[in-house]
Amino acid sequence: MAKHSYSFYPGCSSQKAASSSNYQVSVDTMCQELDIELNEIPDWNCCSASIGYAGGGELPRLALSARNIALSEQAHGDQDIVATCAACWLATRETQERLNEDSELMAETNTALAEAGLKLKNDKKIRHMVEVLIEDIGYEELGKHVKKPLEGLKIAGYVGCQTNRPFGIAGESFENPKYLDKMIETVGAEACDNYEKKVSCCGGALAFSEPEKSQALIKDIIESAYDNGADMIVTPCPVCQMNTEVYQDQINATYGTKFKMPVVYYSTLLSVAYGKSAKEAALDGQIIKAKQLEDIAGK
């Protein structure tokens, strides 16, 4: 029996051959090392992220997350729900709050859920993976597992939006949260203290529909990492990761920049520091290779 067990909501982008499947690989590696057991919510569905509102009204959108919570209650009654994706976490938590505040919506949601043979109690804690690391494991324990300190690396901690607002991590500020920097230091690297784009928006889903406007935001996020002397960016969010990594060539073509900044997940950083292989740390999922991490993992 693992030391820590959770009801896990992986989300669409973490699935096999999806855009953040590399995140999932490194999360699995990290969790194995830390004795964290993730029990996948059976038959979970999409939360509609923050972009479902054109097609779905309030109640259908709430029903999506309500189904996941109800399935979790049924399968893993006593375990907190944990999500790795910022949007999954946010949508699920928002649903829980809204339904607990509005008994009419709650009753309607349960009527809808009954069509799928489900019923919602709605009293579970809904948490992000970084909360598990910080609150349940703790920095000290996270540090104890380090076998290969990431010495000499300077890393910009890009927290982004939805891991930070509106809920954020307890005890952290919205404007300058420190937990990602602390994680960077815990694995022996140096954090960019004054990374001014730490909580700036990458455009989110609008990177698809409004590429020019979003890429202007992304350019500033990467530029600021260079200005702060970063070797790479680390982030807890699949959309942040994808947006800041995959469009760098297009941004270079538009702005005449020469960006080639690796962007990795915290779980990849931890996995490398814990002495895992490049494959286990999902470094093969990098479009812009994190050469320095590959070298450490290969040692």
Place this chain on the structure above:
Amino acid sequence: MSNYNQEMIDKYRGNFLKEVQDNVEEGDWVKMCMQCGVCSGSCPLGPHWDHPPQEIFMMIRAGKREEVLESTSMWMCTSCYNCIARCPRGLPITHIMHGLATYSKRLGLAPQQQPTAKFAQLFWDNLTKKGRVNELKLGLSLYFMNGIGEGIKTSLKMKDIGLNMLKTKRMSPMEYFGGHSCKDTKGFQAMLKKAQELEEARIGKSGS
């Protein structure tokens, strides 16, 4: 213009604030805005809004119904939640913007060619089909949302990104043939249908 839109016009007779309070998600909060402008100044796409949130709130109170509902403004929301985190009065601004977008779409007033309005609908159609997003089909439907000619142009422009995603196994052509899905799609869709029915019944109630 839809019948529903005409019904709402007849029902509220120029009291747009009341219409928003009754029909827009979290619309009850609009009257709490004190016009400080922190939301507009905090928005990452602020410069691109026809009317930033602070202005939208004032326009709602001023009864500028069509100018608000037909504008592209709320479709500029990236859901970054900066405005929510910073609003001194605690207005759930992000949700109000989503709610206004939903309502304008429902009334048939949302701008037809607005790219985020189109993309958001594609996203919803994609996820509700099998309960999970099919990223490959979503991407393709996005590229081709403005017709075949532009679609081919966009696909060529995005070719390298697609190849990079394939190479790193973060995309698979197999997704085109089936792909990820919920097992209980029947229950999933019955649930959504019921939720839609209940919501429509509620809308009908407030509209009567």
